Amino acid sequence: MARFHPLPVAAVDRLTDDSVALTFAVPPALRAEYRHDPGQHLALRRMVDGSEIRRTYSICSPAPAPGDEGPATLRVGVRLVDGGAFSTYALKEIAVGDVVEVMTPAGRFTLEPAAGLYAAVVGGSGITPVLSIVTTLLTREPEARFCLIRGDRTSASTMFLEEVADLKDRFPQRFQLVTVLSREEQQAGLPTGRLDQDRLARLLPALLPVDRVAGWFLCGPYGLVQGAERALRGLGVRRARIHEEIFHVDDGDTKVAGPPAPAHSTVTARLDGRGGTWSVEDGESLLDAVLRNRPDAPYACKGGVCGTCRAFLVSGEVRMDRNFALEPEETEAGYVLACQSHPATESVELDFDR
Structure with missing residues:
Protein backbone atom coordinates (compact mmCIF):
# COMPACT_ATOMS: atom_id res chain seq x y z
CA MET A 1 0.00 0.00 0.00
CA ALA A 2 1.11 3.55 -0.71
CA ARG A 3 2.21 5.44 2.40
CA PHE A 4 3.29 8.97 3.25
CA HIS A 5 6.64 9.79 4.80
CA PRO A 6 8.15 13.18 5.72
CA LEU A 7 11.02 13.96 3.33
CA PRO A 8 13.33 16.98 3.52
CA VAL A 9 13.63 19.30 0.52
CA ALA A 10 17.22 19.07 -0.77
CA ALA A 11 16.95 21.54 -3.68
CA VAL A 12 14.52 24.00 -5.25
CA ASP A 13 15.42 24.82 -8.86
CA ARG A 14 13.59 27.51 -10.82
CA LEU A 15 12.81 26.13 -14.29
CA THR A 16 10.71 28.96 -15.73
CA ASP A 17 8.86 31.97 -14.36
CA ASP A 18 5.97 29.71 -13.39
CA SER A 19 7.59 26.35 -12.60
CA VAL A 20 10.12 24.77 -10.25
CA ALA A 21 11.76 21.41 -9.69
CA LEU A 22 11.71 20.10 -6.13
CA THR A 23 14.29 17.54 -5.03
CA PHE A 24 13.62 15.44 -1.93
CA ALA A 25 16.29 13.57 0.03
CA VAL A 26 15.36 9.96 0.76
CA PRO A 27 16.98 8.47 3.89
CA PRO A 28 18.55 5.01 3.50
CA ALA A 29 15.83 3.32 5.57
CA LEU A 30 13.12 4.47 3.11
CA ARG A 31 14.88 4.01 -0.22
CA ALA A 32 13.38 0.60 -0.90
CA GLU A 33 9.89 2.07 -0.46
CA TYR A 34 10.64 4.85 -2.93
CA ARG A 35 11.92 2.62 -5.71
CA HIS A 36 10.00 3.66 -8.80
CA ASP A 37 9.49 2.82 -12.44
CA PRO A 38 10.24 5.52 -15.02
CA GLY A 39 7.07 7.58 -15.47
CA GLN A 40 5.53 7.13 -12.01
CA HIS A 41 4.38 9.99 -9.80
CA LEU A 42 4.34 11.15 -6.19
CA ALA A 43 1.47 12.62 -4.19
CA LEU A 44 2.44 15.51 -1.90
CA ARG A 45 0.23 16.71 0.92
CA ARG A 46 -0.05 19.62 3.36
CA MET A 47 -2.58 20.89 5.87
CA VAL A 48 -4.22 24.28 5.28
CA ASP A 49 -6.65 25.65 7.89
CA GLY A 50 -7.33 22.15 9.13
CA SER A 51 -8.00 20.70 5.68
CA GLU A 52 -5.73 18.26 3.87
CA ILE A 53 -4.55 19.15 0.35
CA ARG A 54 -3.03 16.49 -1.91
CA ARG A 55 -1.51 17.05 -5.31
CA THR A 56 0.20 14.62 -7.69
CA TYR A 57 3.47 15.42 -9.50
CA SER A 58 5.43 13.16 -11.82
CA ILE A 59 8.98 12.08 -11.04
CA CYS A 60 11.40 13.51 -13.58
CA SER A 61 14.58 11.88 -12.27
CA PRO A 62 15.74 8.53 -13.73
CA ALA A 63 14.52 5.33 -12.14
CA PRO A 64 17.02 3.36 -10.04
CA ALA A 65 18.78 0.51 -11.79
CA PRO A 66 17.74 -3.09 -11.03
CA GLY A 67 19.45 -4.24 -7.89
CA ASP A 68 19.95 -0.75 -6.46
CA GLU A 69 18.61 -0.15 -2.97
CA GLY A 70 16.47 2.74 -4.20
CA PRO A 71 16.88 6.44 -4.98
CA ALA A 72 18.83 8.75 -2.68
CA THR A 73 16.85 11.67 -4.13
CA LEU A 74 13.55 12.18 -5.94
CA ARG A 75 12.86 15.15 -8.23
CA VAL A 76 9.47 16.40 -9.40
CA GLY A 77 8.39 19.30 -11.59
CA VAL A 78 5.68 21.70 -10.41
CA ARG A 79 3.97 24.25 -12.67
CA LEU A 80 1.93 27.09 -11.17
CA VAL A 81 -1.83 26.72 -11.62
CA ASP A 82 -4.02 29.81 -11.26
CA GLY A 83 -5.38 29.69 -7.73
CA GLY A 84 -3.58 26.41 -7.06
CA ALA A 85 -3.26 25.86 -3.32
CA PHE A 86 -0.24 23.56 -3.57
CA SER A 87 1.50 24.90 -6.67
CA THR A 88 1.46 28.46 -5.26
CA TYR A 89 2.96 27.13 -2.03
CA ALA A 90 5.62 25.21 -3.98
CA LEU A 91 6.70 28.19 -6.07
CA LYS A 92 6.54 30.89 -3.41
CA GLU A 93 7.19 29.25 -0.05
CA ILE A 94 8.97 25.89 -0.14
CA ALA A 95 12.67 26.23 0.67
CA VAL A 96 15.63 23.90 1.12
CA GLY A 97 15.37 22.22 4.52
CA ASP A 98 11.58 22.22 4.65
CA VAL A 99 9.88 18.86 5.21
CA VAL A 100 7.05 17.70 2.95
CA GLU A 101 4.76 14.68 3.32
CA VAL A 102 5.45 12.52 0.23
CA MET A 103 3.54 9.39 -0.77
CA THR A 104 5.44 6.39 -2.09
CA PRO A 105 5.44 6.16 -5.92
CA ALA A 106 2.35 5.15 -7.89
CA GLY A 107 1.12 5.15 -11.47
CA ARG A 108 1.14 2.94 -14.56
CA PHE A 109 2.28 5.44 -17.21
CA THR A 110 5.58 3.58 -17.36
CA LEU A 111 8.05 1.89 -19.68
CA GLU A 112 10.24 -1.08 -18.86
CA PRO A 113 13.48 -0.41 -20.80
CA ALA A 114 13.80 -2.64 -23.87
CA ALA A 115 15.31 -2.45 -27.32
CA HIS A 248 -5.27 19.59 -16.47
CA VAL A 249 -8.75 18.16 -16.96
CA ASP A 250 -11.53 20.77 -17.09
CA ASP A 251 -14.87 20.16 -15.39
CA GLY A 252 -16.56 20.35 -18.78
CA ASP A 253 -14.61 17.44 -20.24
CA THR A 254 -16.50 14.26 -21.08
CA LYS A 255 -18.13 12.33 -18.27
CA VAL A 256 -18.95 8.64 -18.56
CA ALA A 257 -22.69 7.93 -18.36
CA GLY A 258 -24.07 5.05 -16.34
CA PRO A 259 -27.06 3.69 -14.43
CA PRO A 260 -28.65 5.74 -11.58
CA ALA A 261 -27.77 5.13 -7.95
CA PRO A 262 -30.09 3.00 -5.76
CA ALA A 263 -31.97 4.61 -2.86
CA HIS A 264 -29.75 2.90 -0.27
CA SER A 265 -26.37 1.27 -0.80
CA THR A 266 -23.32 -0.03 1.03
CA VAL A 267 -19.70 -0.51 0.10
CA THR A 268 -17.51 -3.33 1.35
CA ALA A 269 -13.82 -2.61 0.95
CA ARG A 270 -10.65 -4.61 1.54
CA LEU A 271 -7.65 -2.43 2.25
CA ASP A 272 -4.21 -3.47 3.49
CA GLY A 273 -5.53 -6.91 4.47
CA ARG A 274 -8.51 -5.62 6.47
CA GLY A 275 -12.12 -5.23 5.37
CA GLY A 276 -15.29 -3.47 6.41
CA THR A 277 -18.78 -2.55 5.21
CA TRP A 278 -20.19 0.97 5.36
CA SER A 279 -23.16 2.94 4.07
CA VAL A 280 -22.79 5.25 1.08
CA GLU A 281 -24.44 8.63 1.49
CA ASP A 282 -26.48 10.22 -1.28
CA GLY A 283 -24.21 11.54 -4.06
CA GLU A 284 -21.06 10.32 -2.30
CA SER A 285 -18.28 8.56 -4.20
CA LEU A 286 -17.20 5.13 -3.03
CA LEU A 287 -13.80 6.56 -2.11
CA ASP A 288 -15.34 9.20 0.15
CA ALA A 289 -17.51 6.56 1.81
CA VAL A 290 -14.42 4.45 2.51
CA LEU A 291 -12.39 7.46 3.69
CA ARG A 292 -15.00 8.30 6.35
CA ASN A 293 -14.12 4.97 7.96
CA ARG A 294 -10.62 4.22 6.65
CA PRO A 295 -8.63 7.48 6.31
CA ASP A 296 -5.67 5.43 5.02
CA ALA A 297 -7.46 4.65 1.73
CA PRO A 298 -5.19 5.60 -1.18
CA TYR A 299 -5.96 8.69 -3.26
CA ALA A 300 -4.27 11.79 -4.61
CA CYS A 301 -6.12 13.92 -7.17
CA LYS A 302 -9.79 12.85 -6.76
CA GLY A 303 -10.22 13.94 -10.37
CA GLY A 304 -10.03 10.61 -12.17
CA VAL A 305 -6.56 11.44 -13.51
CA CYS A 306 -3.81 9.90 -11.39
CA GLY A 307 -5.18 6.39 -10.80
CA THR A 308 -3.96 6.20 -7.19
CA CYS A 309 -7.39 5.07 -5.97
CA ARG A 310 -7.66 2.17 -8.43
CA ALA A 311 -9.56 -0.78 -6.95
CA PHE A 312 -10.86 -4.12 -8.19
CA LEU A 313 -14.64 -4.41 -8.39
CA VAL A 314 -15.33 -7.74 -6.69
CA SER A 315 -19.12 -7.58 -6.90
CA GLY A 316 -21.93 -5.18 -7.70
CA GLU A 317 -22.04 -2.45 -10.32
CA VAL A 318 -20.76 1.12 -10.31
CA ARG A 319 -21.07 4.27 -12.41
CA MET A 320 -17.82 6.15 -13.02
CA ASP A 321 -18.23 9.88 -13.66
CA ARG A 322 -15.06 9.94 -15.75
CA ASN A 323 -11.88 7.98 -16.28
CA PHE A 324 -8.61 9.47 -17.49
CA ALA A 325 -6.30 7.04 -15.70
CA LEU A 326 -7.23 3.43 -16.44
CA GLU A 327 -6.34 1.72 -19.69
CA PRO A 328 -9.16 -0.14 -21.53
CA GLU A 329 -7.69 -3.50 -20.56
CA GLU A 330 -7.81 -2.47 -16.87
CA THR A 331 -11.50 -1.57 -16.95
CA GLU A 332 -12.25 -4.75 -18.90
CA ALA A 333 -10.44 -6.72 -16.18
CA GLY A 334 -12.72 -5.19 -13.53
CA TYR A 335 -10.78 -2.22 -12.15
CA VAL A 336 -12.45 1.10 -11.32
CA LEU A 337 -11.45 4.49 -9.96
CA ALA A 338 -12.95 4.71 -6.47
CA CYS A 339 -12.92 8.52 -6.51
CA GLN A 340 -15.17 8.58 -9.60
CA SER A 341 -17.34 5.56 -8.78
CA HIS A 342 -20.89 5.67 -7.44
CA PRO A 343 -22.96 2.59 -6.57
CA ALA A 344 -25.40 1.33 -9.20
CA THR A 345 -26.50 -1.62 -7.04
CA GLU A 346 -27.48 -1.82 -3.38
CA SER A 347 -24.16 -3.39 -2.43
CA VAL A 348 -20.71 -2.96 -3.93
CA GLU A 349 -17.47 -4.69 -2.96
CA LEU A 350 -14.02 -3.24 -3.73
CA ASP A 351 -10.54 -4.69 -3.21
CA PHE A 352 -7.79 -2.06 -3.00
CA ASP A 353 -5.13 -4.76 -2.42
CA ARG A 354 -5.30 -6.41 -5.88
Whole structure:
Protein backbone atom coordinates (compact mmCIF):
# COMPACT_ATOMS: atom_id res chain seq x y z
CA MET A 1 0.00 0.00 0.00
CA ALA A 2 1.11 3.55 -0.71
CA ARG A 3 2.21 5.44 2.40
CA PHE A 4 3.29 8.97 3.25
CA HIS A 5 6.64 9.79 4.80
CA PRO A 6 8.15 13.18 5.72
CA LEU A 7 11.02 13.96 3.33
CA PRO A 8 13.33 16.98 3.52
CA VAL A 9 13.63 19.30 0.52
CA ALA A 10 17.22 19.07 -0.77
CA ALA A 11 16.95 21.54 -3.68
CA VAL A 12 14.52 24.00 -5.25
CA ASP A 13 15.42 24.82 -8.86
CA ARG A 14 13.59 27.51 -10.82
CA LEU A 15 12.81 26.13 -14.29
CA THR A 16 10.71 28.96 -15.73
CA ASP A 17 8.86 31.97 -14.36
CA ASP A 18 5.97 29.71 -13.39
CA SER A 19 7.59 26.35 -12.60
CA VAL A 20 10.12 24.77 -10.25
CA ALA A 21 11.76 21.41 -9.69
CA LEU A 22 11.71 20.10 -6.13
CA THR A 23 14.29 17.54 -5.03
CA PHE A 24 13.62 15.44 -1.93
CA ALA A 25 16.29 13.57 0.03
CA VAL A 26 15.36 9.96 0.76
CA PRO A 27 16.98 8.47 3.89
CA PRO A 28 18.55 5.01 3.50
CA ALA A 29 15.83 3.32 5.57
CA LEU A 30 13.12 4.47 3.11
CA ARG A 31 14.88 4.01 -0.22
CA ALA A 32 13.38 0.60 -0.90
CA GLU A 33 9.89 2.07 -0.46
CA TYR A 34 10.64 4.85 -2.93
CA ARG A 35 11.92 2.62 -5.71
CA HIS A 36 10.00 3.66 -8.80
CA ASP A 37 9.49 2.82 -12.44
CA PRO A 38 10.24 5.52 -15.02
CA GLY A 39 7.07 7.58 -15.47
CA GLN A 40 5.53 7.13 -12.01
CA HIS A 41 4.38 9.99 -9.80
CA LEU A 42 4.34 11.15 -6.19
CA ALA A 43 1.47 12.62 -4.19
CA LEU A 44 2.44 15.51 -1.90
CA ARG A 45 0.23 16.71 0.92
CA ARG A 46 -0.05 19.62 3.36
CA MET A 47 -2.58 20.89 5.87
CA VAL A 48 -4.22 24.28 5.28
CA ASP A 49 -6.65 25.65 7.89
CA GLY A 50 -7.33 22.15 9.13
CA SER A 51 -8.00 20.70 5.68
CA GLU A 52 -5.73 18.26 3.87
CA ILE A 53 -4.55 19.15 0.35
CA ARG A 54 -3.03 16.49 -1.91
CA ARG A 55 -1.51 17.05 -5.31
CA THR A 56 0.20 14.62 -7.69
CA TYR A 57 3.47 15.42 -9.50
CA SER A 58 5.43 13.16 -11.82
CA ILE A 59 8.98 12.08 -11.04
CA CYS A 60 11.40 13.51 -13.58
CA SER A 61 14.58 11.88 -12.27
CA PRO A 62 15.74 8.53 -13.73
CA ALA A 63 14.52 5.33 -12.14
CA PRO A 64 17.02 3.36 -10.04
CA ALA A 65 18.78 0.51 -11.79
CA PRO A 66 17.74 -3.09 -11.03
CA GLY A 67 19.45 -4.24 -7.89
CA ASP A 68 19.95 -0.75 -6.46
CA GLU A 69 18.61 -0.15 -2.97
CA GLY A 70 16.47 2.74 -4.20
CA PRO A 71 16.88 6.44 -4.98
CA ALA A 72 18.83 8.75 -2.68
CA THR A 73 16.85 11.67 -4.13
CA LEU A 74 13.55 12.18 -5.94
CA ARG A 75 12.86 15.15 -8.23
CA VAL A 76 9.47 16.40 -9.40
CA GLY A 77 8.39 19.30 -11.59
CA VAL A 78 5.68 21.70 -10.41
CA ARG A 79 3.97 24.25 -12.67
CA LEU A 80 1.93 27.09 -11.17
CA VAL A 81 -1.83 26.72 -11.62
CA ASP A 82 -4.02 29.81 -11.26
CA GLY A 83 -5.38 29.69 -7.73
CA GLY A 84 -3.58 26.41 -7.06
CA ALA A 85 -3.26 25.86 -3.32
CA PHE A 86 -0.24 23.56 -3.57
CA SER A 87 1.50 24.90 -6.67
CA THR A 88 1.46 28.46 -5.26
CA TYR A 89 2.96 27.13 -2.03
CA ALA A 90 5.62 25.21 -3.98
CA LEU A 91 6.70 28.19 -6.07
CA LYS A 92 6.54 30.89 -3.41
CA GLU A 93 7.19 29.25 -0.05
CA ILE A 94 8.97 25.89 -0.14
CA ALA A 95 12.67 26.23 0.67
CA VAL A 96 15.63 23.90 1.12
CA GLY A 97 15.37 22.22 4.52
CA ASP A 98 11.58 22.22 4.65
CA VAL A 99 9.88 18.86 5.21
CA VAL A 100 7.05 17.70 2.95
CA GLU A 101 4.76 14.68 3.32
CA VAL A 102 5.45 12.52 0.23
CA MET A 103 3.54 9.39 -0.77
CA THR A 104 5.44 6.39 -2.09
CA PRO A 105 5.44 6.16 -5.92
CA ALA A 106 2.35 5.15 -7.89
CA GLY A 107 1.12 5.15 -11.47
CA ARG A 108 1.14 2.94 -14.56
CA PHE A 109 2.28 5.44 -17.21
CA THR A 110 5.58 3.58 -17.36
CA LEU A 111 8.05 1.89 -19.68
CA GLU A 112 10.24 -1.08 -18.86
CA PRO A 113 13.48 -0.41 -20.80
CA ALA A 114 13.80 -2.64 -23.87
CA ALA A 115 15.31 -2.45 -27.32
CA GLY A 116 13.25 -0.73 -29.99
CA LEU A 117 11.89 2.60 -31.16
CA TYR A 118 9.66 4.63 -28.84
CA ALA A 119 8.02 8.02 -29.16
CA ALA A 120 6.19 10.62 -27.11
CA VAL A 121 3.93 13.58 -27.77
CA VAL A 122 3.85 15.94 -24.79
CA GLY A 123 2.54 19.38 -24.01
CA GLY A 124 3.78 21.77 -21.32
CA SER A 125 4.42 20.04 -18.01
CA GLY A 126 3.65 16.71 -19.69
CA ILE A 127 7.41 16.50 -20.29
CA THR A 128 7.95 15.61 -16.60
CA PRO A 129 7.26 11.84 -16.57
CA VAL A 130 8.58 11.43 -20.12
CA LEU A 131 11.92 12.93 -19.06
CA SER A 132 12.31 10.06 -16.59
CA ILE A 133 11.19 7.53 -19.20
CA VAL A 134 13.60 8.76 -21.89
CA THR A 135 16.60 9.13 -19.60
CA THR A 136 16.14 5.70 -18.02
CA LEU A 137 15.54 3.99 -21.38
CA LEU A 138 18.52 5.44 -23.24
CA THR A 139 20.88 4.98 -20.29
CA ARG A 140 20.00 1.33 -19.68
CA GLU A 141 19.26 0.04 -23.18
CA PRO A 142 21.87 0.72 -25.91
CA GLU A 143 19.57 -0.68 -28.62
CA ALA A 144 16.74 1.74 -27.86
CA ARG A 145 15.83 4.94 -29.69
CA PHE A 146 13.37 7.68 -28.75
CA CYS A 147 11.59 10.46 -30.63
CA LEU A 148 10.20 13.28 -28.49
CA ILE A 149 7.68 15.71 -29.96
CA ARG A 150 6.95 18.47 -27.48
CA GLY A 151 4.68 21.48 -27.65
CA ASP A 152 5.07 24.63 -25.54
CA ARG A 153 3.90 28.23 -25.67
CA THR A 154 7.34 29.86 -25.86
CA SER A 155 10.96 28.86 -25.28
CA ALA A 156 10.93 30.81 -22.01
CA SER A 157 7.98 28.74 -20.73
CA THR A 158 9.56 25.38 -21.65
CA MET A 159 10.24 23.20 -18.60
CA PHE A 160 13.44 21.14 -18.37
CA LEU A 161 14.97 22.82 -21.40
CA GLU A 162 18.54 22.15 -20.29
CA GLU A 163 17.86 18.56 -19.26
CA VAL A 164 16.38 17.71 -22.66
CA ALA A 165 19.25 19.45 -24.45
CA ASP A 166 21.66 17.36 -22.38
CA LEU A 167 19.95 14.18 -23.60
CA LYS A 168 20.45 15.34 -27.17
CA ASP A 169 24.17 15.82 -26.48
CA ARG A 170 24.55 12.47 -24.72
CA PHE A 171 22.61 10.39 -27.25
CA PRO A 172 22.81 12.24 -30.59
CA GLN A 173 22.19 9.12 -32.69
CA ARG A 174 19.41 7.66 -30.56
CA PHE A 175 17.41 10.69 -29.39
CA GLN A 176 15.35 12.78 -31.80
CA LEU A 177 13.84 16.03 -30.52
CA VAL A 178 11.12 18.03 -32.27
CA THR A 179 9.87 21.23 -30.59
CA VAL A 180 6.77 23.15 -31.64
CA LEU A 181 5.97 26.55 -30.10
CA SER A 182 2.45 27.92 -30.25
CA ARG A 183 3.20 31.60 -29.52
CA GLU A 184 6.75 32.17 -30.74
CA GLU A 185 8.49 31.85 -34.08
CA GLN A 186 11.61 29.67 -34.16
CA GLN A 187 14.69 30.48 -36.22
CA ALA A 188 14.75 26.88 -37.40
CA GLY A 189 12.37 23.97 -37.22
CA LEU A 190 8.62 23.73 -37.50
CA PRO A 191 6.29 26.71 -37.95
CA THR A 192 4.42 28.18 -34.99
CA GLY A 193 1.16 26.47 -34.06
CA ARG A 194 -0.53 23.98 -31.77
CA LEU A 195 -0.11 20.23 -31.94
CA ASP A 196 -3.68 19.33 -32.80
CA GLN A 197 -5.03 16.16 -34.39
CA ASP A 198 -4.77 17.31 -38.01
CA ARG A 199 -1.24 18.62 -37.63
CA LEU A 200 -0.03 15.49 -35.87
CA ALA A 201 -1.63 13.26 -38.51
CA ARG A 202 0.54 15.00 -41.11
CA LEU A 203 3.65 15.47 -38.97
CA LEU A 204 4.18 12.05 -37.38
CA PRO A 205 4.61 10.00 -40.60
CA ALA A 206 7.11 12.58 -41.82
CA LEU A 207 9.22 12.23 -38.67
CA LEU A 208 9.42 8.48 -38.09
CA PRO A 209 8.05 5.11 -39.23
CA VAL A 210 4.82 5.18 -37.24
CA ASP A 211 4.11 1.46 -37.65
CA ARG A 212 7.49 0.49 -36.16
CA VAL A 213 7.12 2.41 -32.89
CA ALA A 214 6.88 -0.08 -30.02
CA GLY A 215 5.20 2.36 -27.63
CA TRP A 216 3.65 5.84 -27.82
CA PHE A 217 3.54 8.00 -24.68
CA LEU A 218 1.07 10.88 -24.70
CA CYS A 219 1.12 13.32 -21.80
CA GLY A 220 -0.24 16.78 -21.19
CA PRO A 221 -3.57 18.61 -21.32
CA TYR A 222 -6.72 16.66 -22.14
CA GLY A 223 -7.16 18.20 -25.59
CA LEU A 224 -3.62 17.45 -26.74
CA VAL A 225 -3.67 13.84 -25.52
CA GLN A 226 -7.06 13.13 -27.07
CA GLY A 227 -6.04 14.74 -30.36
CA ALA A 228 -2.78 12.78 -30.46
CA GLU A 229 -4.60 9.51 -29.76
CA ARG A 230 -7.09 10.14 -32.56
CA ALA A 231 -4.26 11.01 -34.95
CA LEU A 232 -2.42 7.80 -34.09
CA ARG A 233 -5.51 5.63 -34.39
CA GLY A 234 -6.17 7.23 -37.77
CA LEU A 235 -2.64 6.22 -38.79
CA GLY A 236 -3.36 2.59 -37.89
CA VAL A 237 -1.63 2.41 -34.49
CA ARG A 238 -3.16 -0.22 -32.19
CA ARG A 239 -4.62 1.10 -28.93
CA ALA A 240 -2.42 -1.30 -26.94
CA ARG A 241 0.67 0.62 -28.09
CA ILE A 242 -0.68 3.98 -26.90
CA HIS A 243 -0.12 5.04 -23.27
CA GLU A 244 -1.72 8.17 -21.89
CA GLU A 245 -1.48 10.43 -18.86
CA ILE A 246 -3.75 13.44 -18.69
CA PHE A 247 -2.81 16.71 -16.98
CA HIS A 248 -5.27 19.59 -16.47
CA VAL A 249 -8.75 18.16 -16.96
CA ASP A 250 -11.53 20.77 -17.09
CA ASP A 251 -14.87 20.16 -15.39
CA GLY A 252 -16.56 20.35 -18.78
CA ASP A 253 -14.61 17.44 -20.24
CA THR A 254 -16.50 14.26 -21.08
CA LYS A 255 -18.13 12.33 -18.27
CA VAL A 256 -18.95 8.64 -18.56
CA ALA A 257 -22.69 7.93 -18.36
CA GLY A 258 -24.07 5.05 -16.34
CA PRO A 259 -27.06 3.69 -14.43
CA PRO A 260 -28.65 5.74 -11.58
CA ALA A 261 -27.77 5.13 -7.95
CA PRO A 262 -30.09 3.00 -5.76
CA ALA A 263 -31.97 4.61 -2.86
CA HIS A 264 -29.75 2.90 -0.27
CA SER A 265 -26.37 1.27 -0.80
CA THR A 266 -23.32 -0.03 1.03
CA VAL A 267 -19.70 -0.51 0.10
CA THR A 268 -17.51 -3.33 1.35
CA ALA A 269 -13.82 -2.61 0.95
CA ARG A 270 -10.65 -4.61 1.54
CA LEU A 271 -7.65 -2.43 2.25
CA ASP A 272 -4.21 -3.47 3.49
CA GLY A 273 -5.53 -6.91 4.47
CA ARG A 274 -8.51 -5.62 6.47
CA GLY A 275 -12.12 -5.23 5.37
CA GLY A 276 -15.29 -3.47 6.41
CA THR A 277 -18.78 -2.55 5.21
CA TRP A 278 -20.19 0.97 5.36
CA SER A 279 -23.16 2.94 4.07
CA VAL A 280 -22.79 5.25 1.08
CA GLU A 281 -24.44 8.63 1.49
CA ASP A 282 -26.48 10.22 -1.28
CA GLY A 283 -24.21 11.54 -4.06
CA GLU A 284 -21.06 10.32 -2.30
CA SER A 285 -18.28 8.56 -4.20
CA LEU A 286 -17.20 5.13 -3.03
CA LEU A 287 -13.80 6.56 -2.11
CA ASP A 288 -15.34 9.20 0.15
CA ALA A 289 -17.51 6.56 1.81
CA VAL A 290 -14.42 4.45 2.51
CA LEU A 291 -12.39 7.46 3.69
CA ARG A 292 -15.00 8.30 6.35
CA ASN A 293 -14.12 4.97 7.96
CA ARG A 294 -10.62 4.22 6.65
CA PRO A 295 -8.63 7.48 6.31
CA ASP A 296 -5.67 5.43 5.02
CA ALA A 297 -7.46 4.65 1.73
CA PRO A 298 -5.19 5.60 -1.18
CA TYR A 299 -5.96 8.69 -3.26
CA ALA A 300 -4.27 11.79 -4.61
CA CYS A 301 -6.12 13.92 -7.17
CA LYS A 302 -9.79 12.85 -6.76
CA GLY A 303 -10.22 13.94 -10.37
CA GLY A 304 -10.03 10.61 -12.17
CA VAL A 305 -6.56 11.44 -13.51
CA CYS A 306 -3.81 9.90 -11.39
CA GLY A 307 -5.18 6.39 -10.80
CA THR A 308 -3.96 6.20 -7.19
CA CYS A 309 -7.39 5.07 -5.97
CA ARG A 310 -7.66 2.17 -8.43
CA ALA A 311 -9.56 -0.78 -6.95
CA PHE A 312 -10.86 -4.12 -8.19
CA LEU A 313 -14.64 -4.41 -8.39
CA VAL A 314 -15.33 -7.74 -6.69
CA SER A 315 -19.12 -7.58 -6.90
CA GLY A 316 -21.93 -5.18 -7.70
CA GLU A 317 -22.04 -2.45 -10.32
CA VAL A 318 -20.76 1.12 -10.31
CA ARG A 319 -21.07 4.27 -12.41
CA MET A 320 -17.82 6.15 -13.02
CA ASP A 321 -18.23 9.88 -13.66
CA ARG A 322 -15.06 9.94 -15.75
CA ASN A 323 -11.88 7.98 -16.28
CA PHE A 324 -8.61 9.47 -17.49
CA ALA A 325 -6.30 7.04 -15.70
CA LEU A 326 -7.23 3.43 -16.44
CA GLU A 327 -6.34 1.72 -19.69
CA PRO A 328 -9.16 -0.14 -21.53
CA GLU A 329 -7.69 -3.50 -20.56
CA GLU A 330 -7.81 -2.47 -16.87
CA THR A 331 -11.50 -1.57 -16.95
CA GLU A 332 -12.25 -4.75 -18.90
CA ALA A 333 -10.44 -6.72 -16.18
CA GLY A 334 -12.72 -5.19 -13.53
CA TYR A 335 -10.78 -2.22 -12.15
CA VAL A 336 -12.45 1.10 -11.32
CA LEU A 337 -11.45 4.49 -9.96
CA ALA A 338 -12.95 4.71 -6.47
CA CYS A 339 -12.92 8.52 -6.51
CA GLN A 340 -15.17 8.58 -9.60
CA SER A 341 -17.34 5.56 -8.78
CA HIS A 342 -20.89 5.67 -7.44
CA PRO A 343 -22.96 2.59 -6.57
CA ALA A 344 -25.40 1.33 -9.20
CA THR A 345 -26.50 -1.62 -7.04
CA GLU A 346 -27.48 -1.82 -3.38
CA SER A 347 -24.16 -3.39 -2.43
CA VAL A 348 -20.71 -2.96 -3.93
CA GLU A 349 -17.47 -4.69 -2.96
CA LEU A 350 -14.02 -3.24 -3.73
CA ASP A 351 -10.54 -4.69 -3.21
CA PHE A 352 -7.79 -2.06 -3.00
CA ASP A 353 -5.13 -4.76 -2.42
CA ARG A 354 -5.30 -6.41 -5.88
